[in-house]
Every structure is written in structure tokens, then in C-alpha cells.
Amino acid sequence: MAEARLEAIARECRVQILRMLAHAGSGHPGGSLSVIDILTTLYFGRLRHDAKRPDWPERDRVVLSKGHAVPALYSVLARAGYFPEGQLITLRKLGSPLQGHPDRTALPGIEAATGSLGQGLSISLGLALGLKLSGSPARVYCILGDGETQEGQVWEAAMSAPKLGRPDHPLDNLVVILDYNKIQLDNFVTKILDLEPVITKWQSFGWPVMEIDGHDIGQIVKALDQAEATRGAPTFVVAHTVKGKGVSFMENDPEWHGKAPKPTEAIAGIREILGISEGAWEDYLKTDSATRAIVDELLALGKK
Amino acid sequence: MPAKASRAAFGEALLELGARDDRIVTLDADLSKSTMTVNFGKKFPGRAFNLGIAESNMVGVAAGLALTGRIPFACSFACFVVGRFETIRISVAYTNANVKLVGTHSGIAIGEDGYSQMGLEDIACIRSLPNIGIVQPADELETKQVIAHAVEHQGPLYLRLTRQNLEPVCPPDYRFQLGRWLVLRRGHDVTLIATGGPVFNCLEAAKLLESDGISAEVINAACIKPLDDETLVRSVGKTGRVVTVEDHSIAGGLGGAVAETLAEVLPMPVKRLGVQGFGESGDLKGLYAKHGLHPAGIAASVKKFLNR
Numbered sequence: 001m002a003e004a005r006l007e008a009i010a011r012e013c014r015v016q017i018l019r020m021l022a023h024a025g026s027g028h029p030g031g032s033l034s035v036i037d038i039l040t041t042l043y044f045g046r047l048r049h050d051a052k053r054p055d056w057p058e059r060d061r062v063v064l065s066k067g068h069a070v071p072a073l074y075s076v077l078a079r080a081g082y083f084p085e086g087q088l089i090t091l092r093k094l095g096s097p098l099q100g101h102p103d104r105t106a107l108p109g110i111e112a113a114t115g116s117l118g119q120g121l122s123i124s125l126g127l128a129l130g131l132k133l134s135g136s137p138a139r140v141y142c143i144l145g146d147g148e149t150q151e152g153q154v155w156e157a158a159m160s161a162p163k164l165g166r167p168d169h170p171l172d173n174l175v176v177i178l179d180y181n182k183i184q185l186d187n188f189v190t191k192i193l194d195l196e197p198v199i200t201k202w203q204s205f206g207w208p209v210m211e212i213d214g215h216d217i218g219q220i221v222k223a224l225d226q227a228e229a230t231r232g233a234p235t236f237v238v239a240h241t242v243k244g245k246g247v248s249f250m251e252n253d254p255e256w257h258g259k260a261p262k263p264t265e266a267i268a269g270i271r272e273i274l275g276i277s278e279g280a281w282e283d284y285l286k287t288d289s290a291t292r293a294i295v296d297e298l299l300a301l302g303k304k
Numbered sequence: 305m306p307a308k309a310s311r312a313a314f315g316e317a318l319l320e321l322g323a324r325d326d327r328i329v330t331l332d333a334d335l336s337k338s339t340m341t342v343n344f345g346k347k348f349p350g351r352a353f354n355l356g357i358a359e360s361n362m363v364g365v366a367a368g369l370a371l372t373g374r375i376p377f378a379c380s381f382a383c384f385v386v387g388r389f390e391t392i393r394i395s396v397a398y399t400n401a402n403v404k405l406v407g408t409h410s411g412i413a414i415g416e417d418g419y420s421q422m423g424l425e426d427i428a429c430i431r432s433l434p435n436i437g438i439v440q441p442a443d444e445l446e447t448k449q450v451i452a453h454a455v456e457h458q459g460p461l462y463l464r465l466t467r468q469n470l471e472p473v474c475p476p477d478y479r480f481q482l483g484r485w486l487v488l489r490r491g492h493d494v495t496l497i498a499t500g501g502p503v504f505n506c507l508e509a510a511k512l513l514e515s516d517g518i519s520a521e522v523i524n525a526a527c528i529k530p531l532d533d534e535t536l537v538r539s540v541g542k543t544g545r546v547v548t549v550e551d552h553s554i555a556g557g558l559g560g561a562v563a564e565t566l567a568e569v570l571p572m573p574v575k576r577l578g579v580q581g582f583g584e585s586g587d588l589k590g591l592y593a594k595h596g597l598h599p600a601g602i603a604a605s606v607k608k609f610l611n612r
């Protein structure tokens with residue numbers, strides 16, 4: 001039951017991701033779609049947070065270290081009530097708090113400025129340590145891109161985290177999730193700089209490591225449970241994902257790393273995400289006024 | 305010539321130069337499609353190295369290659385290359401390794417991606433290092449000459465390139481020389497010194513100013529380090545007023561360099577136009593208007609500066 005609810009929310013968020021990227025005319029669909037099941041599970045199945053009090057000191061923190069996937073984060077923040085969903089289409093426009101990459105000072109709910117890859121894990125270590133030092137029960141979730149882990153700073157943090165704060169304040173309040181979609185910007189990760197063996201690498205740095213399907217909400221929940229039960233060390237979760245997940249023509253294609261869908265492509269993608277056949281689409285839209293409105297808005301955008 | 309991004313002209317120049325000189329190698333950090341070295345890699349696969357999203361390593365590897373006689377072009381967005389400042393400082397500048405650092409996607413002109421991808425402090429950082437020159441070409445013709453010069457030049461250089469298309473501004477017979485500026489338009493009321501994309505905007509601003517009876521001299525300062533002191537002093541000695549224009553932080557860039565020099569050799573009021581505060585997401589036009597870097601904004605600032 002709970003899983004079906006989260007899956008439904010993730011579908012809605014995927015629709016919003018395509019919608020906002022089409023309106024922005026630029027941005028990163030592939031890595032947004034690969035991480036959205038993880039973010040949905042965190043925000044609607046796990047986090048202790050309150051959209052009305054984004055600066056509540058005891059809130060759990062999410063650091064989206066792969067900041068270019070911020071459309072996914074905006075879609076869950078809007079769904080959770082941090083700001084109106086209508087604001088999503090101001091993404092990347094002059095004056096919008098929805099910056100092209102996360103800006104902590106522009107939008108309540110963003111915990112750290114990211115977008116320069118490789119920095120989020122160190123900030124997460126600092127957050128986790130600071131929360132421990134002040135006796136807070138809050139937890140920290142850091143999401144890394146697979147290509148991102150080629151950055152040296154990631155490995156400085158990786159080496160540090162299992163030891164930092166010990167023995168009195170071990171960082172067992174920190175969970176790091178690797179969005180292992182096998183693609184970076186220029187090409188497939190194996191063609192640029194292979195990460196394998198990922199699991200033994202992180203293990204050898206002292207991390208308990210779990211391996212899951214990052215699109216299986218049941219598995220994500222279980223991994224988060226297990227991480228929460230782990231004492232004395234932070235947890236590393238390798239989430240196998242598909243870049244562009246949910247939109248057939250974007251899936252597993254490096255071209256869709258950083259290219260916005262045209263309005264017609266966004267509509268085709270939305271139809272696929274909702275699982276409606278082409279023939280049944282017009283009839284379906286008569287039954288779903290919210291999607292109808294998004295589609296009409298995209299059609300109007302296409303005419304501009 | 306149609307408008308062309310200086311990163312595109314750079315990619316083309318590398319192809320030509322690479323065919324003649326096999327000392328040339330490229331290094332990238334997962335942005336070869338954006339820095340436009342991708343075709344060099346296709347043509348000379350054994351001389352193109354994509355090191356992954358690991359810019360510090362890229363800079364260090366480039367330094368090592370340079371010490372063995374290669375001419376490495378180490379490329380990424382300006383903010384990410386220069387972001388590895390301490391590696392540049394020791395492995396490139398202090399070592400005096402013949403590395404050509406290439407920073408593309410400079411300035412707020414990249415637009416929608418926002419501040420984290422904008423090279424806005426790169427000139428200020430590199431300017432503080434001995435040994436490294438800084439060059440920012442203003443159009444396709446100049447870019448190709450700058451790249452050819454960089455291959456011949458012994459010593460590290462930082463080349464600052466744009467994502468956006470640049471209108472041609474240099475005359476066909478122009479020859480780039482390190483440390484020399486180009487006077488693009490003669491005038492006697494004020495000197496506009498610009499670098500990169502804003503050079504064209506200054507020429508447009510000069511036309512607007514002309515219709516208001518103000519005669520503006522416009523200089524393309526491709527070479528930010530070393531400055532062309534001679535041309536600077538000759539021009540401002542005549543006009544008595546100088547306005548600098550750049551798509552870079554107002555602190556420490558071309559404007560800073562000009563002000564520092566004039567403060568010592570020919571003190572006078574200097575108006576610096578550039579980016580105030582952090583950049584942000586938006587369209588290029590809107591951002592340039594907000595920061596007063598479009599022709600109307602430049603003209604308005606000049607008039608205010610001249611009390612006209």
C-alpha cells in the first residue's frame with residue numbers, strides 16, 4: 001500500500017520534471033529521472049521535515065550533491081508544500097528562486113549549494129558531525145552521481161567519514177546514496193573512467209555497503225531501514241538506476257544528460273510515464289484534469 | 305564571418321594545428337562536448353585524454369605532460385579549471401609548466417545554468433599568479449590566432465572562452481600579439497576597454513553615444529595579462545576618462561588590472577562595469593540588461609560617468 005502511494009507520487013514528480021524542463025528550455029532530464037524514486041521515497045516515506053518550518057533545527061537533511069538533478073528535488077519540494085507547484089515553470093528564469101542548480105539562499109528547503117560536483121559529501125560530513133555534536137536526532141542523506149565520484153574530494157570524504165567523530169560521535173546518522181546510472185556527461189562511465197569495483201572500494205574505506213535497485217521503492221525503504229539500524233558508521237547505498245528512467249527515448253542515452261525536451265517530446269514522455277497508449281491518450285486526458293492542464297500549457301508553449 | 309562561439313573556434317583551431325604539430329594534446333574532465341575538443345579526440349584519439357570529472361588531476365597530468373615536451377590544452381568550464389587554483393598555483397605556475405589552461409563557459413552569458421557553472425572570478429585568481437598570461441579573444445578570427453600563438457608561446461597561459469556566439473569585431477588583417485591591444489574605434493571623449501563578448505557591445509554602445517554627441521574610443525583588450533600599458537596610456541592620456549567592461553566579477557578582473565596600472569602611472573577616475581555579486585540563472589539578454597553589460601546599459605553608465 002505504502003509503496004503504491006510512493007510510486008504514484010514518483011510518477012507525478014516525473015511529469016513535473018518534464019514539464020519544468022520543457023518550460024525552461026534547458027536542464028538535465030536524465031539524472032533527474034534516475035534519482036526521483038530515491039528522492040520521493042526519502043521525502044514522502046522517510047524524512048522528518050516540515051515544509052512550514054524549513055529551518056526547523058531537528059529536520060533531516062538532504063544534500064543533492066549531483067546538483068544538476070535539481071528539477072527532481074524541486075518536484076518533491078513542491079509536492080511536499082515548500083512552494084506552489086505553479087512556480088515550477090519558473091525554473092531557470094531570471095529572478096526565480098528555482099535556480100538551475102541548488103541555491104540555499106534562494107529557496108527554503110535547499111540545504112546546500114551544489115552544482116560543482118564533488119562537494120556535497122564533505123558538507124554532509126560536516127552536517128552529520130555538527131548534528132551529532134549538538135545531540136540532535138536528525139539524519140543526513142547525501143546523493144552522489146556515479147560520474148561525480150571521480151572527483152578527488154569525494155574520496156577525501158570517503159576516507160574520513162567512517163572515522164570522523166569517533167568514538168563519541170560516529171556518523172551513523174549519515175546515509176550516502178550513489179545514483180549508479182552508468183552514464184556521465186560525455187559518455188558511459190565505463191568509457192570515461194570506470195568506477196568498478198564500486199562496492200569493494202567503499203568497503204575498503206570502511207563503509208558498510210548495500211546494493212539495491214534504485215527504482216524499487218520497497219528496496220529503497222529497506223535499505224534506509226537497515227541504515228537507520230546501523231550503529232557506529234555511516235552507510236553507503238549503491239542504487240542501480242537507469243538514466244532517463246520512465247521515458248523510453250531518454251533511457252540509457254548519454255544525449256539526454258543535459259538537453260531539455262521540446263514541448264511535444266515532454267508530452268510524449270508524460271504519456272509514457274502515466275502508462276497510457278497513444279490511442280487512449282485523448283480519452284484519458286478527459287478524465288485527468290491536472291494532466292490536461294499541464295499538457296495544454298505545454299501545447300501553448302510549443303506555439304510560442 | 306557569421307557569429308561564432310570562441311569555444312567553437314578553439315575546437316576548429318585545434319584540429320588544424322593538431323594536424324601539423326603532434327606535440328599538441330588535449331585533456332578534458334567529462335566536458336569535451338562542451339569545450340569542443342571532442343572532434344580533436346575523434347581525429348587524434350591517441351592524443352586526447354578524458355580524465356573524468358577530476359579537474360585537479362587533469363591540471364596536474366597536464367603539467368607532467370608539459371614537462372616532457374607535449375603542449376597540453378587542459379579544458380573545462382572556466383569555474384572548474386580555475387577552481388583547482390592551488391594545483392594551478394604549484395603544478396603549473398610555480399613549476400612553470402608549459403600548460404595551456406582553457407576555461408570555456410565564462411561569465412554570466414552562459415545564462416540558465418546559473419552561478420555554479422559561471423566563470424566569474426577566474427581572471428582575478430589567475431591574475432595573481434606569476435608566470436601565467438591571460439588571454440580572452442573577442443571573436444572567431446582572434447580566437448584562431450590566439451590558439452596558434454598559444455602553441456608557439458613558451459610558458460603557461462590561461463585562455464578564457466565563451467559558450468555564446470560572438471559577433472566578428474576584428475578586421476581581417478588583424479594579427480594577435482601577446483601584450484598588445486587593438487583599438488577598434490577612435491574617439492576622444494572616453495576610452496572603453498572591454499574583453500570578450502562585451503567588446504561587441506561596446507562598439508554598439510559607442511554608436512549610441514555618438515548620436516548623443518559623445519565620441520568613444522573602443523579597445524579590445526584580449527590580453528588581460530600582461531596589459532598593453534602603452535596603448536592604455538596613449539588612449540586614456542588623450543580621452544582622460546576610462547570605462548572598463550567585462551563579463552567577470554567587478555573585483556579583480558580587467559577593470560581591476562586597468563585601475564591598478566593607472567593608479568600608478570596616470571591616476572584618473574576609472575569606471576568599472578562588470579558583474580556585481582553572484583551570478584544567477586536567466587537568459588543572456590536579461591542578465592546582461594540587469595548587469596548593464598548590454599549596449600544601452602554601457603552607454604547609460606558612460607553618460608552618467610561623464611556627467612552628460
Ligand SMILES: Cc1ncc(C[n+]2csc(CCOP(=O)(O)OP(=O)(O)O)c2C)c(N)n1
Nearest residue numbers: 031115116117145146147148183184185334
Ligand atoms: C566540478 C564539476 N565538473 C564538471 C561539471 C559539469 N557536469 C555537470 S553534470 C556532469 C556529469 C555528471 O555525471 P553523474 O555524476 O553521473 O550525474 P548523473 O548521471 O546522475 O546526471 C558534468 C561533468 C560540474 N557540474 N562540476
Ligand SMILES: [Mg+2]
Nearest residue numbers: 146147183184
Ligand atoms: Mg551518472
